[in-house]
Amino acid sequence: MGNFYLANEYWFAAVQLALAMLGMGATLTVEDFRKILDQPRSLAIGTGAQLLLVPMVAFLFIALSRAEPGVLAGLALLAAIPGGTVSNIFTYLARGSASLSISITGLTTVASLVTTPLILGLLIRDYMPDTFVMPAGRIAFEIMLFLLLPLLAGMLTLRQFPDMAPALSKWCIRASLFIILLIVIGASAAGRLDMDAFGGSNALLVILFTLALVAMSTAVPYFANCPRGDLTAIQIEVAIRNTNLGLLINASLFPARPGEPNLLGDMVLFTLLLYGGLQLLVGAGLIWFHRRQQTA
Secondary structure, three states, X not given: OXXXXXXXXXXXXXXXXXXXXXXXXXXXXXHHHHHHHHOHHHHHHHHHHHHHHHHHHHHHHHHHXXXXXXXXXXXXXXXXXXXXXXXXXXXXXXXXXXXXXXXXXXXXXXXXXXXXXHHHHHHHOOOOOOOOOOOHHXXXXXXXXXXXXXXXXXXXXXXXXXXXXXXXXXXXXXXHHHHHHHHHHHHHHOOOOOHHHHOHHHHHHHHXXXXXXXXXXXXXXXHOOOOHHHHHHHHHHHHOOOHXXXXXXXXXXXXXXXXXXXXXXXXXXXXXXXXXXXXXXXXXXXHHHHHHHHHO
């Protein structure tokens, strides 16, 4: 299993991302994007937090820590990717503004074609080997191929076959989660997920980064006097990252090959998966908190 996963890691990551975005697209309509015009202030705050403040938080962590380059690259990658399907679901469950969450996700997802390679390049260029060149064009192409096109295909399915779209969305998202489980199993079997090698200090850094994003995403809309539903949407949208996309970019930038050690890629992968687990805990906590606040 380990060698098979290493030989096909890129396609594991690509297929799970495409399925996740196809499933997300099957829940969206053009009208969802038109709602952007109905709440421009909250949209600007949420988008600004995603594209400007999250990279600034990551920059501070990267600049002030002495972590392994792979961990720093993992934090940079988390900062460079937008929100995803899970943030929309969590916002709905937390009784936040689902339309705002969808609008921010849609806008930052489209923008990621440009912003992801740009932010990633700015944050990690000083921590990569001298021979490393950021393949911005390839990253943009992969985002278009495995993220934007499946998203549009899902939206088209909803438009043309509205009765079929809910089932398509449900099974695509389930299949994506199953492939992520296979990624964890395959990476573990190949020795890529070694907690002892990752280290407790690096794990603590990822935990603190997670908490910093939650704190920032809470403070910004609060002091901007956003309505409660909008605050909830912005908070969850910023804290819950599209780690599906992160897995693809990691497999593209730092590919693993059987018999060849890849400490940098292993550290990035562990960082992404650790954050992915932490954000599920954070999301569950935010859902509980906001639902309790509304019933108090």
